[in-house]
Each structure stands twice: as structure tokens, then as C-alpha cells.
Amino acid sequence: MARNRYDMDEILEDSFDVNQLKRLAGYIAPYKKKMAGVILLMLSSSALTMAIPIFFQNVMDHSIPEKDMKSITFYSIATLLIALYSGISLRIKIKTMSVIGQNIVHDIRYDIFCHLQELPFSYYDDRPHGKIQVRVVNYVNSLSDLLSNGIVNTFTDLCNLIFILMFMFALDVRLTLICLCGLPVLAFVIILIKKKQRRAWQIQSNKQSNLNAYIAESINGIRVTQSFVRENENTGIFNNLSKNYRKSWMRAVMFNFTMGPSVDIISTFTTALIYVLGVRWILAPDMTLTVGVLIAFTAYIGRFWAPINTLAGFYNSLLTAISYLERIFETIDEPVGVRDEPDAIPMPEVAGEVKFSHVSFGYEPGQKILEDINFTAEPGETYAIVGPTGAGKSTIVNLISRFYNVDSGKITIDGIDISKVTLHSLRTQMGIMMQDSFIFAGTIMDNIRYGNRSATDEEVIRAAKTVCAHDFIMEMENGYKTQVNERGSRLSAGQRQLISFARALLADPKILILDEATSSIDTETELLLQKGLNELLKGRTSFIIAHRLSTIKNADCILYVDKGDILERGNHDALMEQKGEYYKLYMSQYDFLK
Template sequence: MARNKYDIDEALDSEFNIKHLKRLGTYISPFRKDMAITILLMLTSSALGMLVPIFFMKIIDDFIPNKNIAGIVGVCFLLLVINIINMINLRLKVNITAKLGQNIIHQIRSDIFTHLQELPFSYYDDRPHGKIQVRVVNYVNSLSDLLSNGIVNTITDLFSLFFIVGFMLSIDIRLTGICMIGLPVLMALIFFIKRKQRVAWQIQSNKSSNLNAYIAESINGIRVTQSFVRERENIQIFNNLSKSYSTSWMNAVRYNFMLWPAIDNIATLTTAAIYVLGVSWITNGVAGITTGVLIAFTSYIGRFWAPINTLASFYNSLLTAMSYLERIFETIDEEVTVKDNEGATEMPPIVGDVEFRDVTFSYEDGVPILNGVSFHVKPGETYAIVGPTGAGKSTIINLISRFYNLDSGELFIDGIDINSVTIKSLRKQMGVMLQDSFIFSGTIMDNIRYGNMEASNEEVVAAAKTVCAHDFIMGLENGYDTEVNERGSRLSAGQRQLISFARALLADPKILILDEATSSIDTETEILLQEGLAKLLAGRTSFIIAHRLSTIKNSDKIMYVDGGQIIELGNHDELMALEGKYYDLYMSQYDFLR
């Protein structure tokens, strides 16, 4: 997939693969009992329905000429019973298939979402989030009708077709042969449009993905859009994407709509031929052809083409679903590049010794972000990381939590290579506050407890007090039970950071990682926060990224990172005496503030 582009189609050049259908079968398999019951119900209804033309033939050719009223009444009673049975079966079928389809949809969606939880940061770095979301929601939803009704109806209609052909042959072989003449024409048409139809639906899924990606991006950036008065330009982009979606949709359904008119035309022509020949044969006294036979047979002709029409609709749905299944399974099959190595063990309780040994890392091949980085942090020390934008500061702390794999070199915690332990046991012992202070929809209490679901209300409040968030929280309408919107839109940037900070602290980590933790906090709150931090950081190994240098003056060590390497390393006084990069950076801020 293209990197963060809503206007570039996703590449998927694979041919039609029957393995996708077999794989879909594994989701259906657990529900085969319900499916078998449904098919049995529908086959029962179909078999009973096959008797209706025979009954009418009997009435026309036997009961009416012989004035057998009792026979006619008996047949009508049987027809009533058949209708009641069919109504009951249909009601049961609708209930079972609806539940069956939604259970399968739930399992597919659960599998794709579960896999998304395991995929590394690099997967999300390279993809518009809207294009990921459309696979979990829209593409999976598109399978609903196929799974709820399509498969059951198709199996039922296949059996019904055999029943119908059997009854038709039992009535008259000659008329049956005439009815079958149209099938080769239909098969040729299906073969002709198959590939074009699949490609058309692949294109349509791409345009749907692009549109969804832009909608998601626009909603997330609506404040920037309105601030820079970009509404008109955004609407134009949206309309272009929407028009592409509409055009691709019309092109795709055009192929879908080619089948059923063809079937109707073939059915009409064969039916007309049977009427013409049938009436001619009755007039000329051809053996075996009566008015009742012709009426019964023409009734079966409608029943013969109806399941073929259903099968054609299923074929259309199947080709449409294939374009979505390919995307769904592509996501589920996406390789988890950051995962537990074979034989990985649980990380013992962390003391806090961290060592980088000649670490090299790049997000893209040939573009190194870190190049031979080495340093050693002793337990309980606080390391601050400073440097220009893009120097690799956030990359260093991301590697400590093993959000990415190293290109080369080694990273040890307490003398243990982090590649040799399980990821969950490693991250559970770390507290991370990333630069993006993400707030989930829910209460403030739940957002803080996200870092430690076992924490009591008192522990949550204590963490909030430590980071000076308690006072503003209690000033909200419901205090800690105040509901906040997705991404914390009701809160200021500083308030969101304080809540995220409390969340990280509540986890009681042995290694604490703060990425621009105080960038949106006012100076007065920052002074109070420093007091709480001094107590919190005691006895913990901490890494702090900060552009506001006043917040890191008391760090044990300060690393100045630039060009993927550590340029300077020492405490504040040492680096100031060096009068190098850190000195220039500090003095520029000092002069600015003065």
C-alpha cells in the first residue's frame, strides 16, 4: 500500500484464487449443523413445491373432465398444507441464516481486529488509517448477504434444479431438450464477463478505500481545515474521490446486470418455443402431449430458470465478495515483523539497567535514522534526549519498548537481550507516554486506569495528584466520572497530557519513558509537576525527550542526538562547560525567554 496516500490505489494483482473460498469455508464449518438444518428445511419446501404443477396437471386432465369435485377439494387442501409448511420453513430459515451469517461476520471481523492489535508500528506508519478501517467494517459487512443467504440459497437451488429437471424429464423428454438449448449461451456469457467483472469490483474496492481514507483524514484534521479555510478545496477533493467511487461502482454493477436480463431473455425465448411447439403438437395429436402436460411443463420452466437466476446472482455476489476477501485475508496475513522470537522467555522483574550496543536502525531501506548508537544507563538514572527534529530521539525510546526491530546491534535491559524475552512481559514493566497524548472515549477514571486495570480508585486519584491533574479533574462536572470524547476533544492539550502522564505513572513502571511530556503544560503547572516528578523518578530508570530544556536540567545525563548519532553526552553543567551543541541550544532558549 502507498505510504499515507488517499489518492493512490492499492496494488493487488493476484489472480482468482480458490484458496480464498476454501479459507472462507473454515469460518463456515463450525456452523455446518445450522446450515444443514436450513438446507433440509428449504429442500423440503422445494420438493413439496415441485408437486404443485403435477397436481394442476391431474386436475386439468383428470378431475375436471370426470367432474371429480372431491378430488379437486382434496388437492386444494394439500396445496394449503404445503403453503403452511413452506411458510413455517421460510420463517425458520430466515432466523437461522441471519444468526449464522452474523456469527461468521463477527468471527472474521474479530480475527482481523485481533491481528491488527499485533501488527507493529511500521504497519500503521505506512498506511492511511481509513484504508485499514474500511477493511474491518465495510469489506466484512459486504460479505453479510453472501454468508446469510447466498450459500444456503445456492445449495438449495442446486438440489431444486435437479428435482425440477427430473420432473420435467418425467413429463416429456422432448420439451425438456428444448428448454436446455439456452444453457450453452448462458455459460458462454458467464465465461466472457468473469474476469472483467472481478477486475471491476477490485477497482471499486480501491475507490471505496480511497474515499474512506480521505474522510477519516478530513475528520481528524477538521480543526486545521477550518483554521486555514480549506473547506472548499477539501470538498473538491472529496467530490473527485466520490465521483471516482461512483463511476467504478456503476462500471462494476454493469457487469452484474448483464446476467439476469440474459437469463430472462433466454427463458422467454425457450418458453415461447415450447408454447409454439406444444400447441402445434396438441393440435396435430402428437402422442403424450396434452393441455395438462403443456401447462404443467411451462410451470416447471419458470421454476427451472428461477434457481438459475439465483445461481447467477450468487455468482455475481461471489465475484464481488472475492475482491473484498482478498483485501481481508491480505490484512490477516500481514506479517507480524515485531514478535516473540522462538524460545522467548518471560522478562524477569526489571531493575533498570539499559544498554545500547552499536545500534543501527532505519524506517526505510538505505535511510538510517540511528547509526552505531551506544550508551549505558544505570538503574535509577534519568537520561534526557535532546536534539533537532528528525534526529532520532523518539526512535531511541521506541526501540527500548521494542516497537520496532533493530537493523543491527544489540539492546540489553539488565544484561538481557530484549529480543530473547516476550514482548508483553517487557512492555508490562514500562510506563510510556508518547508525544501524541491519546485519550479514549469514556470516563477520565477509565482513561487513567488504562495503564493498570487492577488499580483502585484511590490509586488513580493518587497518580493524578502526583502529576497535578487532580485539581482540574475535580473542577469538571462529574470529576473523575466525567465522560470525555474520542481523542479527548473536550480537554485542552495540557489536560490531555496530564491524564496521559497519570496513566503512565499508575502502571508503576521500572522504566519510565516520557516523550514531550510537558510540552503543553503551562509554566505554573510545570513547576508543580517538577516536584511530583522528582519523587516519582527516584529509583526508576527514566528517559525524557524534551524541547523545553528547563524540564531536564536535573537529569543525570543529557544526550544530544543529531544525524542518528550521539554528539554529546553529560550532565547539564558538563555540557554547558563544553560550549557545544547543547550549549548553543540552551542559550538560544534562554535568550528567547529573556
């Protein structure tokens, strides 16, 4: 997949093979009994309708010449009952298959979403989110028609073809062979466009993905767009992407529309030939063909080419679906870099000792972010991590939570290697506040309770008061029941951070991780918050990343990180006495504030 680019087509890492259709069949398998019942129902309906042309033959050759009104009445009533049964069967089929098709779509989408929940941060770091979203929604939706109608129609129409051919051969072998002459021509057309058609739908899915990625990016960045007056430029980019999508779609459906007209042309030609030869044989002196047989046969011709046309449509849907299945299964097959080991055990209730032993890590092979990191945080201690931007501060805390696996070395909590325990049992004992204070659509109460669904309203309010969020929440129109938009657009950056802070604290963690927790909070609020933090940090092992060094002066140990290594360590007073890198950093902020 293209890396963080909306203008680059995705490249499939694996080519399509028949095993992907087998995987699709695995989703269909739970519904095979209901589908078999629908197929049998439709076959019974088709079998009965096969008799209608025979009724016409008997009426033309016998009932009308013999003026037999009873038989005409009988055939009319029988035809009406068959049509009624066929209509009821079709209604049952549509209703049943619509439910089955949507259930299968749900199952596929559910598997994709569940897998996305397990994929590591690195997967999302490297991909436009719009290109991920289009696979979960659009691509899966594109399978709906194939699953709801295509499969049952294909089985039914294949059986119908066999029934129809049996009746056609029984009526007249010569006319049947003339009708079948069109099939080799149709097969040649299919072979001719097959590869181009599949490739066209792959390109179309690429252009759709690019367009979706840019739309998602534009919506997320709309404030920046309007601030820098980029509306016209962005509209131009969108226009080009939309044109590319339209062009690719038109080319793809052009191949699809080739099938229908091809079937119509071949069927019209063979039907005309049958009429010409049929009339000649009727007018021949030995009259080798009757009018009733010709009328019945022409009725079967329509029934013969109708399923051929449906099968051609199924073939088109299948080739379209294949281009989407490739993307869907590629996502499901994306390896989960961070997952429970087969023999992983639940993490016992932790006391809080965190130890890094010769830990090295890099996001890309050969590019180390951390190199041979060693330190031990005792239970209840507060560790502050400082250093220049890009030094690896956030990487250290991400490794504690095992959002990434270390390249070498070991991280232990209470002497237990965190790679040997289940992720759920590890992370449920941590409270984490990231740099990105993400707010979900819903109430403020729900957002704070996100990490502890069993918390009472009183506990939520207590956490909010601890982080000094209670006052501004109560000033909103509905207090804690106030609805906030996705990403918290109604809230200021500082308010979003305070809510995220309360969310982390409510989890009542043994290990607390605060990544730039106070970066968007004003100085007055920071002073109030610091009082609550001092009480909260007691008895917890805490890791705090902060650029404002005034917030970490009371930390038990401060790690100065740069160039992948811990250059200095100690408490504030000790590091100030050394007059090293920490001292320079602190004094630069002090001078700036003066």
C-alpha cells in the same frame, strides 16, 4: 497499499486464487452442521413443492373431466399444507442463516482487528487510517448477504435443479431438451463478462477506499480546515472522489445487472418456443401431448429458471465478494514485524538496567536513523535525550519498548536481550507517554486507568495529583466521571498531556519513558509538576525527551543525539563545561527566554 494518499488506488500485492475461497470455507466450517440442517429442511420443502404441478396435471386431465370433487378437494388441501410447510421452512431458514452469516462476519472482523492490534507502528505510519478502517467495516459487511443466504440457496437450488430436471424428463423429453438449449447461451454471457466484472469490482473497492480515507482525514483535520478556510477546496476534493466512487459502482453493478436480464430473456424465449411447439403437438392428429402435461411442464419451467436466476445472483455476489476477500486476506496476511519469538520467555521483574550495544536502526532500507549507538543506564538513573528535530530521540525510546526491531546490535534489560522475551511481559513493566497525548472516548477516570485496569479510584486520584492534573479535573462538571470525546477535543493540549502523564505513572513502571511530556504545559504548572516528578523518578530507570532543557537539568546523564549518533554525554554541569553542542542548545534557549 498507497502510502498516506487518499488519491491513489491500492495495488494488490497478491492475485486472487482459489485458496482464498478455501480460507473463507474455514470460517464456515464451524457452522456446517446447522447449515446442513437448513439445507435438508429446504430440500424437503422443495421436494414437496415439486408435486404441486403433478396435482395440476391430474386435476386438468382427470378430476375436471370426470367431475371428481373429492380428488380436487384432496389436491387443494395437499397444496395448502405444502405451502404452509414451505413458509415455515423459509422462516426457519432466514432466521438461522441470518444468525450464522452474522457470526461468520463477526469471526472474520474479529481476526482482522486482532491482527491489526499486533501490527507494528510502521504499518500505520505508511497507510491512511481510513483505508484500514474500510476493510474492517465495509468490506466485511459486504460478505454478509453471501454468507447469510447465498451459500444455502446455492446448495438448495442445485439440488432443486436436479429434482426439477427429473420431473421434466419424466413429463416430456422433447420439451426438456428445448428448455436446456438456453443454458449454453447463458454460459457464453458469463464467460464474456467474468473478467471485466471482477476488475470492475476491484476498481469500485479502490474508489470506496479512497473516499473513506479522505473522509477520515477530513474529520481528523476539521480544525485546521476551518482555521485556513479550506471548506470549499475540501468539498471539491470530496465531490471528485465521490463521483469516482459513483462511476465505478455504476459500472460494476452494470455487469451484475447483465446476468438477471440475460436469464429472463433466455427463459422467456425458451418458454415461448415450448408453448408454440406444445400447442402444435396438442393439436396434432395423434395428440402426442396433453393439455395437463403442458400446464405441468410450464409450471416446472418457472421452477427451472428461478434457481438459475438465483445461481446467477450468487455468481454476482461471489465475484463481488472476491474483490473484498482479496483486501481482507491481504490485511490478515500482513506480516507482523515485531512479534514474540517462538522460544520467547516472560521478562522477569526488572531492576532497570538498560543497555544499548552497537545498535543501528532505520525505518527504510539503506536509510539509517541510528548508527552504532552504545550506552548503559543503571537502575534508578534518569537519562535525558536531547538534540535537533529528526535526530532519532524518539526512535531510541521506541526501540527500548520494542515498537520496532533493531537492524543490528542488541538492547538488553538487566542483561536479557529484549528480543528474546514476550512483548506483553516487557511492556507491562514500562510506563510510556508518547508525543501524541491520545485520549479515548470515556471518562477521565477510565483514561487514567487505561494502563492499569486494577487500580482503585484512590490510586487514580493520587497519580493525578502527582502530575498536577487533580485541580483542573475537579473543576469540570463531573470531576473524574466527566465524559471526554475521542482524542480529547474538550480538553486543552496541556490537559491532555497531564492526563496521559497520570496514565503512565499509574502503571507503576520500573522503566519510565517520557517523550516530550511537558511540551504543552505552561511554565507555572511545569514547576509544580517537576516537584512531583523528582519524587516519582526515584528508584525508576527513566528516559526523558525534552526540548525545554530546564526540565532535565537534574538528569543523571544527558545524551545529545544528532545525525544518528550520540555526540555528547554527561550531566548538565559537565556538558555546560565542554561548551559543545549541548551548551549551544542550552544557551540559545536561555537567550530566547531573556
